[in-house]
Amino acid sequence: MKNTMEYKGYVGSVEFSEEDGIFFGKVMGIRSLISYEGTDARSLVEDFHGAVDDYLQLCEGQGKAPEKAYKGSFNIRIAPETHKQLVIHATACQMSLNEYVRETLEKAVM
Template sequence: MNNTISYKGYTGTVEFSETDGIFYGKVVGIRALISYEGTNAKDLIDDFHNAVDDYLIVCREEGISPEKAYKGGFNVRISPELHKAAALYALSHQISLNNFVEQAIKNQLKEKVL
């Protein structure tokens, strides 16, 4: 089961509240809070689309650029020992640390996502 939905380059979560009897979610990968809900799947998707469209309209009206999710840069916290080992491995293989991390992530996700 896929617990995400996509629209205009934005990805949102799909959750269900048994207590309230509603589906709900929020756009992930950006700082702005864009949330939506619905009593069924169609309503949830419609509200998600409307929420994203409203966000884009507000950005345009305020003259600001809408945030883009997953721009390709992120910070990772690891132990100093692992950081050193990865840096030395990359150096000894004449690749950048960024390239080493990118390849490691690709290898891990190869069968699952990409």
């Protein structure tokens, strides 16, 4: 079972509140709060799609570009020794640090 869904390039979470008896979620990876809910899977998906469409229409009406999630760039904080070891491994593989980390991360999630 997947706990996310995707629409127009936006990824939304899927959660369930036993107390309220509803499914709910929010669009992940952007600063704007876009939330949605439904009493069943179909209504959750419909509300997610509607919330994304509303957000895109609002941005267009305000003349601003909508935020894009997961632009392919992120910063991480690691220990200096870990950084050093990554550079050593990347160099040994004749790769840049960026290439080495990208390839390693891709292998981890595939």
